[in-house]
Amino acid sequence: MPELPDVEIQRRRLAAGGLKRPIAHTHVPDDRVLDGVSARKLAVSLKGRRLLRTRRHGKHLLVAVDGDDPLWLTLHFGMTGELVLDDGRGEPPRYARVILEWRDGGRLCYLSRRLLGHVGLAGDPEAFARAHDLGPDVLDLGRRRFLKLLADRRGMVKSALMDQSLLAGVGNVYADEILYQAGIHPRADLDDLDDDDRKRLRRVMRRVLRTAIDRKADPERLPRRWLLPRREEGAACPRCGGRVRRLEVGGRATYVCPACQGGG
DNA sequence: ACCTATGTTATCGC
DNA sequence: GGCGATAACATAGG
Numbered sequence: 001m002p003e004l005p006d007v008e009i010q011r012r013r014l015a016a017g018g019l020k021r022p023i024a025h026t027h028v029p030d031d032r033v034l035d036g037v038s039a040r041k042l043a044v045s046l047k048g049r050r051l052l053r054t055r056r057h058g059k060h061l062l063v064a065v066d067g068d069d070p071l072w073l074t075l076h077f078g079m080t081g082e083l084v085l086d087d088g089r090g091e092p093p094r095y096a097r098v099i100l101e102w103r104d105g106g107r108l109c110y111l112s113r114r115l116l117g118h119v120g121l122a123g124d125p126e127a128f129a130r131a132h133d134l135g136p137d138v139l140d141l142g143r144r145r146f147l148k149l150l151a152d153r154r155g156m157v158k159s160a161l162m163d164q165s166l167l168a169g170v171g172n173v174y175a176d177e178i179l180y181q182a183g184i185h186p187r188a189d190l191d192d193l194d195d196d197d198r199k200r201l202r203r204v205m206r207r208v209l210r211t212a213i214d215r216k217a218d219p220e221r222l223p224r225r226w227l228l229p230r231r232e233e234g235a236a237c238p239r240c241g242g243r244v245r246r247l248e249v250g251g252r253a254t255y256v257c258p259a260c261q262g263g264g
Numbered sequence: 265a266c267c268t269a270t271g272t273t274a275t276c277g278c
Numbered sequence: 279g280g281c282g283a284t285a286a287c288a289t290a291g292g
Contacts, residue, residue, distance in 0.1 A: 079270045
């Protein structure tokens, strides 16, 4: 479920076990995930290098690579991507699209079932964010700047939350969760949100994302009173017992409790 | 066969 | 130029 919390968990996994190990070989079983770099260039760029540190920007994971020139490995997970670190024995996991083999025998596998994610190289994170038109990371966004972003935006609140060029990190599922917990309808027009609504929205957003990270982005560990486990037409709202409804907003499935979120 | 699915992008219309 | 809608990308599962 690669939204911000999921990517943060992947980042921590890599930071805990994938740094400072010299890379022996890079394999690219399916180069359709590569973005702006050939399999050969990726392999040459990484050979003998080590991953030094990680950074997350929205749903992107950026990994600094050692060497004379600044170089970052960039990973995006699409809807079905993940990282697997293993001992390198046996066949790589299914859907492994890029594999870094370390000299010590272990390996890092980038998996993507639907090939919707991308792997690439960048000179630095700021240039990468600019090139991909990413807004500020949503957890690195102060209240004043958040209010400013919303003040300059019109339209539906859910579309704004999910617009990665406005703020980076919130996806379809967590947008619904945040709006549910904030008591705001996804189709609400931003013009109809007052200052208290906007401040509450940011506060809830941070709480939801941080809680999800604390729970390892594991749906089983998320609070039972969240909407997330009830993403189904007709399910019981954990707060009021009313019916959860399915809508479409911005072409995406959207779940809402009309009673708790104002009917729209 | 049909529908659904956590993401992004290009394109069209207003 | 911004925003909403739509299709496309590719694959699996119900």
